Amino acid sequence: MPEPKVKILVIEDEPEIRRFIRVSLTNNGYEALEATKGEEGVKMAASSKPEVVILDLGLPDMDGTEVARKLREWSEVPIIVLSARDGETDKVNLLAIGADDYLTKPFGVPELLARIKVALRHASRANKQEEPVFIAGNIKVDLSTRIVTVDGNDVHLTPNEYNLLHILVKNAGKLVPQQQLLRDVWGPGYAKEGHYLRVYMGQLRRKLEADPANPKYLLTEPGLGYRFKME
Amino acid sequence: MPAKTNTNAEEKAERQIPWLDYVKSLTVVICCTVLSMSLGSSLHKRNLFMIYLLGIVLVSTTWSRGAAIFACILSLILYDFFFEPPTFTFGLDINEHYVTLVATLVVAVLISSMASRLRRSAQKALFREQKERAINELNRAMTNTRTPHALAEAAGAQMQRILGCRAVVLLCRTDAPELLPNKDVSEMELSHAVNALTQVNVSATADTGSGRFVVLRSAGRILGVLAVFPDASHRLDAKMKELIREFADQLSFGIERAFSLEAAERAKLQVEGMKLRNSLLSSVSHDLRTPLASIMGAATSILCDEAHELPPENKELVQSIRDEADRLNKFLKNLLDMTRIESGAVQLKKEWQSLEESVGVALNRLRQQLKGFRVVTQLPEDLPLALYDEQLIDQVLFNLLDNAAKYAPAGSKITIWAKAAADGITLGVSNHGCSLAPGAEARMFDKFYRGDASAGATYGAGLGLTICRGIMQAHMGQVWAERFDDDGISICFMLPTTGEPPKIDLESEGDPPGAETAAPTEQMENVT
Numbered sequence: 001m002p003e004p005k006v007k008i009l010v011i012e013d014e015p016e017i018r019r020f021i022r023v024s025l026t027n028n029g030y031e032a033l034e035a036t037k038g039e040e041g042v043k044m045a046a047s048s049k050p051e052v053v054i055l056d057l058g059l060p061d062m063d064g065t066e067v068a069r070k071l072r073e074w075s076e077v078p079i080i081v082l083s084a085r086d087g088e089t090d091k092v093n094l095l096a097i098g099a100d101d102y103l104t105k106p107f108g109v110p111e112l113l114a115r116i117k118v119a120l121r122h123a124s125r126a127n128k129q130e131e132p133v134f135i136a137g138n139i140k141v142d143l144s145t146r147i148v149t150v151d152g153n154d155v156h157l158t159p160n161e162y163n164l165l166h167i168l169v170k171n172a173g174k175l176v177p178q179q180q181l182l183r184d185v186w187g188p189g190y191a192k193e194g195h196y197l198r199v200y201m202g203q204l205r206r207k208l209e210a211d212p213a214n215p216k217y218l219l220t221e222p223g224l225g226y227r228f229k230m231e
Numbered sequence: 232m233p234a235k236t237n238t239n240a241e242e243k244a245e246r247q248i249p250w251l252d253y254v255k256s257l258t259v260v261i262c263c264t265v266l267s268m269s270l271g272s273s274l275h276k277r278n279l280f281m282i283y284l285l286g287i288v289l290v291s292t293t294w295s296r297g298a299a300i301f302a303c304i305l306s307l308i309l310y311d312f313f314f315e316p317p318t319f320t321f322g323l324d325i326n327e328h329y330v331t332l333v334a335t336l337v338v339a340v341l342i343s344s345m346a347s348r349l350r351r352s353a354q355k356a357l358f359r360e361q362k363e364r365a366i367n368e369l370n371r372a373m374t375n376t377r378t379p380h381a382l383a384e385a386a387g388a389q390m391q392r393i394l395g396c397r398a399v400v401l402l403c404r405t406d407a408p409e410l411l412p413n414k415d416v417s418e419m420e421l422s423h424a425v426n427a428l429t430q431v432n433v434s435a436t437a438d439t440g441s442g443r444f445v446v447l448r449s450a451g452r453i454l455g456v457l458a459v460f461p462d463a464s465h466r467l468d469a470k471m472k473e474l475i476r477e478f479a480d481q482l483s484f485g486i487e488r489a490f491s492l493e494a495a496e497r498a499k500l501q502v503e504g505m506k507l508r509n510s511l512l513s514s515v516s517h518d519l520r521t522p523l524a525s526i527m528g529a530a531t532s533i534l535c536d537e538a539h540e541l542p543p544e545n546k547e548l549v550q551s552i553r554d555e556a557d558r559l560n561k562f563l564k565n566l567l568d569m570t571r572i573e574s575g576a577v578q579l580k581k582e583w584q585s586l587e588e589s590v591g592v593a594l595n596r597l598r599q600q601l602k603g604f605r606v607v608t609q610l611p612e613d614l615p616l617a618l619y620d621e622q623l624i625d626q627v628l629f630n631l632l633d634n635a636a637k638y639a640p641a642g643s644k645i646t647i648w649a650k651a652a653a654d655g656i657t658l659g660v661s662n663h664g665c666s667l668a669p670g671a672e673a674r675m676f677d678k679f680y681r682g683d684a685s686a687g688a689t690y691g692a693g694l695g696l697t698i699c700r701g702i703m704q705a706h707m708g709q710v711w712a713e714r715f716d717d718d719g720i721s722i723c724f725m726l727p728t729t730g731e732p733p734k735i736d737l738e739s740e741g742d743p744p745g746a747e748t749a750a751p752t753e754q755m756e757n758v759t
Contacts, residue, residue: 014521014524014525016521016522016525016529017521017524017525017528019525019529020525020528020529020532021528023532024528024531024532024535024536027532027535027536027538028535084517084520084521084524105520105521105523105524106520106523106524106526106527106528106556106557106560107524107527107528108527108528108531108553109528109531109532109534109535110531110535113535158738159738160738193733193735194582194583195582195583195584195616195732195733195735196735198583198584198585198588198616199585199616199735201585201588202585202587202588205587205591206612211608212587212591212610213587213590213591213594213608213610213647214590214591214594214595214606214608215591215595219591219592219595220588220591220592222589222592222621222622222625223621223622
């Protein structure tokens, strides 16, 4: 008996965009559910319990932000937002509401699939025990002993640097909003002190990256936050 | 000079056929004599002179003073000859009649001078009225026009009608005291007008060659020249010249107004055009993004489908669909940015940012394009934070690196370097393969400049560097190009220092940043 397919709900009003998302999802072994309006999407999410929601910001009946807020009232389902807008304020708002990731149109299918994978991994890991050792390329982080090595050599990190890295590694592949990092590492009073992140991320990159000005792992999402990139 | 011509002309007008007045006064006196003769029997001869006196008054009020005096003397002689006994002899006793003679003369002269004064002021009033009517007609002709050129044409035609000779209004360029060519004047006439413009001083007039040239001015600015070409048959008299002067004043006023109206109109159109262009472009670019997303998505979806591997040729075609969609998207972004910068709608969201981080963002966004180049970063470890709009400076870096990837030969080195100084941070992107013509360093920041087309550099829309310049200007910074070696070029920008970066609470343990080395470190990434 075959394993039931992972259900992904696509809330998008443009038929051509829905079409290619559906085809790529099906090709990659997912089951695609489609909704053309926000209202319909929220209902479908409640009835068919998808494991990931792909949400377009510019829906005809209600704003994408509103849809995300309604979903978050009762569900922890990962939300990946699609946006054709340039402004970053609505993206920041969406992340604050609890959206997990975003893609700016136009985007390639590989990016979309990568985001879905990351979202699914984190959703499933939420119930399980954390892996004690994290490895990405030449970087190894032992979460139990707090020892970080690059190419086998120990790297000395300050407590804040380590905490920063810890959060990013725990959310590996996922966008972590600036506010969350500032709040969790420095405390709630630092939510607007973005320059702390610039300085500390710079230090962290100098210790972990081969070229801190051309990082491979510790990536910046301008205006939004940081992402530890998995290869 | 103008005053002298004035009196000459008046005298000439008075002397116009002078003997005619004398003939007329002779006729009047003869008529008086005939009347006196017919009434002679019924009237006392002393009263007959009153008839002559009426004649003299008539002559004095109507014709010149000389004619009046002539009528006086003639009347006395004829009266004496026909009616003073002994009749038909000239036996006038001067002693007896001198009172009559003097009184009559005084009456004649007084009346004639009063009459001529009256006549003259009536003439003046008439001329004033004519002049006002002419000016009104000119103004009416001018108010119906909208542009300075139409005004000049209408005014010229109107003056031609009023003056009865050829009149042309030559306009000056708005940016330089230089006359615009006009099809109504010959080359020689135009050169005379230009002479008038260069020779005469304020409010002056010049009679050169075939015409009269009056320079039109307003608030010190030269607006043009009024040229009047009188026919050979009638020369310009003083009144005509005065009229021309008046016309010139009205014209200056009218042209000045037309110019400022035109400028206001142009400014209004510009603002409206800009608004329209902006809303059009932003909606177009938003609407274009959706089909672009479909194209990109469909192409990448085919490429991702591992179950149905495409034949190599078809795979290449699908790849080119994807790449071209990506390119189109970049053009769109540039267009949108350009409109935003040009409309002045850019609102800077300045925060303390790290240039190292921004370089990383740009390199990451361009990872695909920069494959096959040796990318070298030389940023000092102690590069301070700078106050800037992250999104915009990321775009500058993106455009500079995108440019380098377009022009540098495959496999060559692209260097990103930075230097911090007291007045600001300078960052540059250097690459080889520059085929710029000498002196193109400044022009390359102009809109739609695309380098030497023969070098195969027809890749972009030529907006990237213009956008960079706009963004740097908004940051009070600069962007410029420098050559090195034979074919090397660096595009650099400078962000001026705008105060101290905010302090951060450093931790007690750990390595202070930048303690080990302060010198630029060279790191290389070899991707092929």
